[in-house]
Amino acid sequence: MEKLKIAGGYPLKGTIKVSGAKNSAVALIPATILADSPVTIEGLPDISDISMLKSLLEEIGGTVQFEDGDMTVDPSKMISMPLPNGKVKKLRASYYLMGAMLGRFKKAVIGLPGGCHLGPRPIDQHIKGFEALGAQVTNEQGAIYLRADELVGARIYLDVVSVGATINIMLAAVRAKGKTIIENAAKEPEIIDVATLLTNMGAKIKGAGTDVIRIEGVEHLHGCRHTIIPDRIEAGTFMILAAAVGEGVLIDNVIPLHMESLTAKLREMGVPVDAGDEQIFIGKADKLKTVDVKTLVYPGFPTDLQQPFTSLLTRAEGSAVVTDTIYSARFKHIDELRRMNANIKVEGRSAIIHGPIKLQGAKVKASDLRAGAALVIAGLMAEGITEVTGLEHIDRGYSNLEEKLNGLGATIWRESLTQEEIEQLKSS
Structure with missing residues (x-):
C-alpha cells in the first residue's frame, strides 16, 4: 500500500494531456462481447478499472490484447460463464456486463457491483429495462441472474435519468428482435x-445524445476500430487545478463543448479561459470571486467535478454553496479538507464554503475517486506537505497522475506505507 505526498505551493505551468474517458471505457469494453469478430478500441486510459475488465473478458473466453492504450478483443470464443463475485465486486461499472451478455447469450449471472460508495445507487432502472425486453431477473445470494428465451424490442420509460441504465438497455437491445425506444434517456x-x-x-441506433433513443434490433454485430472520446472529468479536474495554482496551463485533447458548464463557472469566478478546437487554455487568476454550484445531469454541472471544485472555492473571496442533487453522500471529502484548515460546513445536500483560506498540508484519506482528486488539488494549494492515502480510488480513474502533474512543475511522489500506518488505516 502506498501514499501520495504533495509539496504544496508550487505554481503550475505548461501543457497537460487528457486521457480517454473512463466512464466511456467501462461501457465500450463490455460492448465488444456483442460482436462476432475482433473489435479494437484506441486511446483507452491506463487505469485499474480497465485491467479489471480485461481479465473479466478473458475469464469468459475472450482473447484480449492491450498495449499503449489500444485494446483488441476477439469475442468469437466467449461463453456465458457466471461471474458471481471476485473481480466483479470491485468494479461498479461491471453491471454493463449484464446488458452485453444478456444481449449476446440471452443469459448472465453477475455479482452485485461495487466501486465507490456514494450512497444509494440502485440498479432498478437497469432491471426494469431488461424485464421490458423479456428477461427474467432474480437476485440470488448477492448475484443478479438474468434469463430470456428471446429478447424483444419494447418501449421503456426511465423513471430516473440514468447514464448506466441508458447504456445497459442499449447494449441489451441492439440484438433484440424489433424496435426498442428508450424515453427519458440520459444525454451524456x-x-x-x-x-x-x-x-x-x-x-441501428438513432437519437443518442437526446432524451429519446430508438434502436432497430439486428441479428449480428461485427468487429470494427473505434477511438474513445477524451475524459471530460479528467479535463475538468485539470481545469480546476489550473485555476487554483496555475500560471498558464494548456489542456490538450479535450472537447470544449463537453466542458461548457465548468467553463462558465470558472469565467464567473474571474478565471481567464480560452477554448480552441481540441485545447483549453487556463490563464492565471489573481483574485477569485465566489460562485454557487448545483450539480445536474448533463449538460449541467457534473457531480463528478463537485468535489474538486469545492477545493478551488476555498481560495475564493466570500461564501459559496455547493449543492449535489445527484448523490447525497458525496461530501466525505469535507472532513478531510477541514483537517487542512478549510472553513466548510455541510447542511443536507449542500456544502457551505467560506473563503479565502490558506490551506495547510495534512494527512488525509481519499474515500472515493473524486474525493481523491479534490484532496490532490487541495494539496497543491496548501502550505507544506500533504499525505493522501486511499490511492486505490484515485488509480481507478486517473492515469499517470503524478507524472502528468510533475510535468507542469508540481512536486508529487509516492511512498510505501509503513506497517504502523497500514494498521492505523485499517482501524480508521
Whole structure:
C-alpha cells in the first residue's frame, strides 16, 4: 500500500494531456462481447478499472490484447460463464456486463457491483429495462441472474435519468428482435460514444445524445476500430487545478463543448479561459470571486467535478454553496479538507464554503475517486506537505497522475506505507 505526498505551493505551468474517458471505457469494453469478430478500441486510459475488465473478458473466453492504450478483443470464443463475485465486486461499472451478455447469450449471472460508495445507487432502472425486453431477473445470494428465451424490442420509460441504465438497455437491445425506444434517456457524451461504437459494429441506433433513443434490433454485430472520446472529468479536474495554482496551463485533447458548464463557472469566478478546437487554455487568476454550484445531469454541472471544485472555492473571496442533487453522500471529502484548515460546513445536500483560506498540508484519506482528486488539488494549494492515502480510488480513474502533474512543475511522489500506518488505516 502506498501514499501520495504533495509539496504544496508550487505554481503550475505548461501543457497537460487528457486521457480517454473512463466512464466511456467501462461501457465500450463490455460492448465488444456483442460482436462476432475482433473489435479494437484506441486511446483507452491506463487505469485499474480497465485491467479489471480485461481479465473479466478473458475469464469468459475472450482473447484480449492491450498495449499503449489500444485494446483488441476477439469475442468469437466467449461463453456465458457466471461471474458471481471476485473481480466483479470491485468494479461498479461491471453491471454493463449484464446488458452485453444478456444481449449476446440471452443469459448472465453477475455479482452485485461495487466501486465507490456514494450512497444509494440502485440498479432498478437497469432491471426494469431488461424485464421490458423479456428477461427474467432474480437476485440470488448477492448475484443478479438474468434469463430470456428471446429478447424483444419494447418501449421503456426511465423513471430516473440514468447514464448506466441508458447504456445497459442499449447494449441489451441492439440484438433484440424489433424496435426498442428508450424515453427519458440520459444525454451524456459517453452515451453517444457507446452508440457510435455499436453503430460501427452494425447496430441501428438513432437519437443518442437526446432524451429519446430508438434502436432497430439486428441479428449480428461485427468487429470494427473505434477511438474513445477524451475524459471530460479528467479535463475538468485539470481545469480546476489550473485555476487554483496555475500560471498558464494548456489542456490538450479535450472537447470544449463537453466542458461548457465548468467553463462558465470558472469565467464567473474571474478565471481567464480560452477554448480552441481540441485545447483549453487556463490563464492565471489573481483574485477569485465566489460562485454557487448545483450539480445536474448533463449538460449541467457534473457531480463528478463537485468535489474538486469545492477545493478551488476555498481560495475564493466570500461564501459559496455547493449543492449535489445527484448523490447525497458525496461530501466525505469535507472532513478531510477541514483537517487542512478549510472553513466548510455541510447542511443536507449542500456544502457551505467560506473563503479565502490558506490551506495547510495534512494527512488525509481519499474515500472515493473524486474525493481523491479534490484532496490532490487541495494539496497543491496548501502550505507544506500533504499525505493522501486511499490511492486505490484515485488509480481507478486517473492515469499517470503524478507524472502528468510533475510535468507542469508540481512536486508529487509516492511512498510505501509503513506497517504502523497500514494498521492505523485499517482501524480508521
